Amino acid sequence: MKIVRISGFAVKYTVRNGGFRLSGGRKFTDFPSLILRIDTDEGISGWGEHASSAQYMVALHSGAIGALSEIGPELIGADPRQLKVIHNIMDRAVKGHQYAKTAVDIACWDIAGKAAGLPIADLLGGIQQKEFPMLKMAVMDEPEIMAASCLKLADEGFRTVQIKVGNDWRADVERVEACLEVAPKLDRLVVDANANYMPHEALSLLNALGPRDFILEQPCRTLEDNLSVRRRITQPMVLDESLDSIDAVFRAHKEDGFDLAMLKLSRFGGILPLSLVRDCCVAWNRPVTIEDMAGGGIIAAASAHLAASTPASHLAAGSFCTAYVEQTYTLGDWPQGAIGRLPSDNPGLGIDVDLDALGEPIFIYE
Numbered sequence: 001m002k003i004v005r006i007s008g009f010a011v012k013y014t015v016r017n018g019g020f021r022l023s024g025g026r027k028f029t030d031f032p033s034l035i036l037r038i039d040t041d042e043g044i045s046g047w048g049e050h051a052s053s054a055q056y057m058v059a060l061h062s063g064a065i066g067a068l069s070e071i072g073p074e075l076i077g078a079d080p081r082q083l084k085v086i087h088n089i090m091d092r093a094v095k096g097h098q099y100a101k102t103a104v105d106i107a108c109w110d111i112a113g114k115a116a117g118l119p120i121a122d123l124l125g126g127i128q129q130k131e132f133p134m135l136k137m138a139v140m141d142e143p144e145i146m147a148a149s150c151l152k153l154a155d156e157g158f159r160t161v162q163i164k165v166g167n168d169w170r171a172d173v174e175r176v177e178a179c180l181e182v183a184p185k186l187d188r189l190v191v192d193a194n195a196n197y198m199p200h201e202a203l204s205l206l207n208a209l210g211p212r213d214f215i216l217e218q219p220c221r222t223l224e225d226n227l228s229v230r231r232r233i234t235q236p237m238v239l240d241e242s243l244d245s246i247d248a249v250f251r252a253h254k255e256d257g258f259d260l261a262m263l264k265l266s267r268f269g270g271i272l273p274l275s276l277v278r279d280c281c282v283a284w285n286r287p288v289t290i291e292d293m294a295g296g297g298i299i300a301a302a303s304a305h306l307a308a309s310t311p312a313s314h315l316a317a318g319s320f321c322t323a324y325v326e327q328t329y330t331l332g333d334w335p336q337g338a339i340g341r342l343p344s345d346n347p348g349l350g351i352d353v354d355l356d357a358l359g360e361p362i363f364i365y366e
Contacts, residue, residue, distance in 0.1 A: 023166025105270025
C-alpha cells in the first residue's frame with residue numbers, strides 16, 4: 001500500500017457560549033483547524049487533524065500548513081501502515097512541529113485500522129473499556145457562577161471537574177472556596193492555573209485554602225517552578241503544559257514532578273508517540289487524561305481510542321474537545337455527557353467526515 005495523495009482543508013471551530021477565558025487574560029472564541037485526507041493506491045483513505053491556538057500552545061495554523069508543504073511531498077509513495085517509518089520520514093523533512101505531524105499520524109492510523117478491519121483501539125493493544133468517565137471544564141468566572149457550573153456538572157453525572165483559575169490568586173481563593181462546596185459530589189476537583197502563577201502566588205493560594213481535598217494542575221510555567229511548589233505542598237499535582245515532549249515527560253517523572261498527567265495529542269505528534277507516553281505513565285502508576293487543545297470529531301475519535309485502550313485503573317478521565325465547540329466536521333452526534341465511548345465499532349477511527357462542510361482543499365500533494 002502506498003500514499004498517492006495528501007489533501008488539506010482549512011476549517012474553523014466556534015467556541016460555544018461566546019468563548020471562554022483562561023489565565024493571563026486569554027480568551028478563546030474560535031480555533032482554526034487543518035483537516036488532512038490521505039489517499040492510498042488501494043482505495044483506502046484516512047483522516048487526520050490539527051487544531052490549536054498560539055495563545056496556548058507552541059503551534060500555528062499557518063505553521064502547520066508550512067510544515068506540511070515540506071512533509072507532504074516526502075510521504076508520497078510511503079506505506080501509511082508503517083507508522084514508525086512515517087514518523088522517521090516526517091522527522092527528516094522537518095524538525096519539531098509536532099502539531100502538524102499529528103494530523104498525518106492520525107490519518108495513517110485511520111488507514112491502518114481500515115486496512116486491518118479493526119478499530120484503532122484494537123491496534124493499540126485492545127479495548128480495555130467500552131465506556132469511560134469524562135472530564136468537563138468549568139470556565140473562569142465569578143465564584144458563584146463557577147460553583148453553579150460545578151453543581152450542574154455533578155448533577156449531570158460528571159465525576160471529575162476542572163475549574164479554571166490563575167489570574168489574581170486572592171480572587172482565585174474565593175473561586176476555589178465556592179467550588180469546594182460542591183466537591184463532595186465529585187471524585188476529583190482539579191484546580192487548573194494553566195501555568196500562569198509564579199511559585200509564591202501558587203503557594204499563597206494553597207496556604208490560604210489550607211488542607212482541602214482538590215488536585216492542583218500546572219500552577220507555573222516551567223517544570224522547575226512546578227517542582228518548587230510541589231516539594232512544599234500536600235495536594236496531588238497534575239502536569240499539562242510542562243509535558244510537551246517525550247523527554248519532558250521522562251524528566252518530570254524522574255524528578256517526581258506529577259501524580260497525574262494531562263496528555264495532548266498535538267504536543268507529541270499524534271497517536272504513536274502519545275501511546276508510548278501513555279504506556280510509560282501506566283507503568284509508573286500515574287493516571288492520565290488524553291485530549292487536545294481543540295478540534296472536532298477527528299481529534300475526539302483519536303482521543304477516544306487512546307482512552308478506550310487505557311486500563312480503567314489508570315485513566316483519570318476522557319476528554320473530548322467536541323464538548324466546547326459548535327462544529328465537529330463529522331457525521332453523527334458526539335456524546336456530550338459524563339460517559340465517553342468510541343464513535344462506532346467500525347475500523348480505523350470509526351467516523352465519517354462531513355465532506356460537504358469541508359469545502360475545497362487548500363493544498364494537494366501527489
